[in-house]
Amino acid sequence: MKLSVIGCGYLGAVHAAAMASIGHDVVGIDVDENKIASLSKGEAPFFEPGLPEILSEGIASGRLRFTTDMSQAKGAKVHFVGVGTPQVKDGYAADMTYVNAAIDGLLPHLSEGDIVAGKSTVPVGTAARLAERVTPTGATLVWNPEFLREGFAMKDTIDPDRLVAGVPAGEAGEAATETLRAVYHPAIEKGTPFLVTDYATAELVKVAANAFLATKISFINAMAEIAEVTGADVTQLADAIGHDARIGRRFLGAGVGFGGGCLPKDIRAFSARAEELGRGESVAFLREVDAINLRRRDRAAQLVIDAFEGNVFEKKITVLGAAFKPHSDDIRDSPALDVAVRLRGLGADVTVTDPEAIANARRVHPQLRYVQDRDEALTDADAVVVVTEWDEYRRQLAPEHASTLARGRLIIDGRNCLDPAAWRAAGWTYYGMGRP
Numbered sequence: 139m140k141l142s143v144i145g146c147g148y149l150g151a152v153h154a155a156a157m158a159s160i161g162h163d164v165v166g167i168d169v170d171e172n173k174i175a176s177l178s179k180g181e182a183p184f185f186e187p188g189l190p191e192i193l194s195e196g197i198a199s200g201r202l203r204f205t206t207d208m209s210q211a212k213g214a215k216v217h218f219v220g221v222g223t224p225q226v227k228d229g230y231a232a233d234m235t236y237v238n239a240a241i242d243g244l245l246p247h248l249s250e251g252d253i254v255a256g257k258s259t260v261p262v263g264t265a266a267r268l269a270e271r272v273t274p275t276g277a278t279l280v281w282n283p284e285f286l287r288e289g290f291a292m293k294d295t296i297d298p299d300r301l302v303a304g305v306p307a308g309e310a311g312e313a314a315t316e317t318l319r320a321v322y323h324p325a326i327e328k329g330t331p332f333l334v335t336d337y338a339t340a341e342l343v344k345v346a347a348n349a350f351l352a353t354k355i356s357f358i359n360a361m362a363e364i365a366e367v368t369g370a371d372v373t374q375l376a377d378a379i380g381h382d383a384r385i386g387r388r389f390l391g392a393g394v395g396f397g398g399g400c401l402p403k404d405i406r407a408f409s410a411r412a413e414e415l416g417r418g419e420s421v422a423f424l425r426e427v428d429a430i431n432l433r434r435r436d437r438a439a440q441l442v443i444d445a446f447e448g449n450v451f452e453k454k455i456t457v458l459g460a461a462f463k464p465h466s467d468d469i470r471d472s473p474a475l476d477v478a479v480r481l482r483g484l485g486a487d488v489t490v491t492d493p494e495a496i497a498n499a500r501r502v503h504p505q506l507r508y509v510q511d512r513d514e515a516l517t518d519a520d521a522v523v524v525v526t527e528w529d530e531y532r533r534q535l536a537p538e539h540a541s542t543l544a545r546g547r548l549i550i551d552g553r554n555c556l557d558p559a560a561w562r563a564a565g566w567t568y569y570g571m572g573r574p
């Protein structure tokens with residue numbers, strides 16, 4: 139099927155490449171010329187395992203191309219809209235500028251019977267508003283939220299947990315549903331649940347899923363706060379409650395908390411939208427989820443400060459990690475960099491290392507020192523802080539080896555990803571998050 143994908147950021151570039159890989163004929167469209175130039179060469183503008191290979195294959199097969207020319211969307215049967223909805227500068231709400239501009243740009247190129255499939259994460263009510271503009275062209279608007287995780291984006295797009303389509307009532311909605319089934323036929327044939335809903339439900343599925351995940355993380359981080367004053371170990375607590383199948387162990391990793399381009403801004407946008415709808419109280423707990431999450435960054439920095447008896451001035455502190463999570467070069471709202479910036483602000487001599495995210499981190503926080511090589515970054519450190527659980531730090535850094543590099547013997551495990559016994563046995567003072 140001929141498809142267009144408007145917006146070639148994380149969501150759009152991955153979606154375009156994934157759709158070409160399952161046999162569709164795809165044009166990806168974005169206003170950013172640099173992005174389009176790099177994608178056209180088969181180069182991903184961000185780090186995502188597997189994406190460069192699938193891009194190159196798609197381009198070589200002739201089924202995938204990229205352009206800045208919106209008129210190239212003409213002739214596609216389905217137009218996916220996957221532009222960003224970042225947090226507005228002066229509040230919590232989602233900035234809808236890019237979604238509105240994408241629809242404005244697309245309208246003149248739509249034909250009778252086309253489908254416009256919104257994928258961006260939007261405030262509930264957006265689809266109904268946009269449908270008023272799309273429907274007069276003879277095209278049908280559907281809402282088809284995306285649940286991909288960075289680092290696993292190819293797998294999550296080609297083989298998702300579930301597919302959700304919010305469609306209008308009546309024949310147009312039924313026809314659009316059949317077309318989406320055809321687009322996603324390989325996953326549907328494998329038994330992937332395909333849920334057809336109204337617009338509002340589809341929009342809410344996405345924000346509700348992210349709100350739930352954020353709440354789960356903040357729940358265990360709240361337990362970490364209690365563990366800290368009682369001497370309990372939050373990782374054992376998580377293991378124990380996680381054995382209850384109704385609770386489950388996933389997303390009960392206590393530490394410096396969640397960051398990235400989705401969870402933080404999505405829970406804030408959800409709160410803002412609920413306020414607009416007169417139901418702010420229904421999701422008032424999300425403010426607390428956000429507050430708990432941000433407190434954990436303070437806590438990680440405070441552990442370092444306390445270890446130096448209140449004064450980190452000119453202490454050499456090596457921060458392992460800059461990305462908001464491993465397998466990503468994304469530093470948006472990264473807890474790792476937040477901790478590094480706080481310590482730097484207190485006069486510490488901070489060195490940051492990360493396997494993939496240094497270039498992005500340097501652009502946003504040029505005041506920090508960056509060293510690509512892990513061992514060079516560790517050399518002469520008075521303290522080491524792990525804030526992104528890359529395998530390079532979690533599995534591949536033996537405490538005995540770290541001892542040959544660092545000057546001090548202080549390790550702060552902001553992700554509870556190290557073996558405290560092994561580090562202590564090697565002579566280190568170990569502090570975790572919510573662990574004795």
Ligand code: UDX
Pocket residue numbers: 284285286287288289348351355388389390391392393394395396397398399400401462463
């Ligand atoms: C998330 C959702 O998982 C995805 O479905 C949605 O489409 C986009 O938002 P992503 O932002 O890629 O995906 O990251 P995710 O793997 O969910 O992790 C989010 C943050 O939570 C990371 O900073 C991670 O370190 C943190 N986290 C995760 C924890 O602190 N503890 C955990 O147990 C799990």
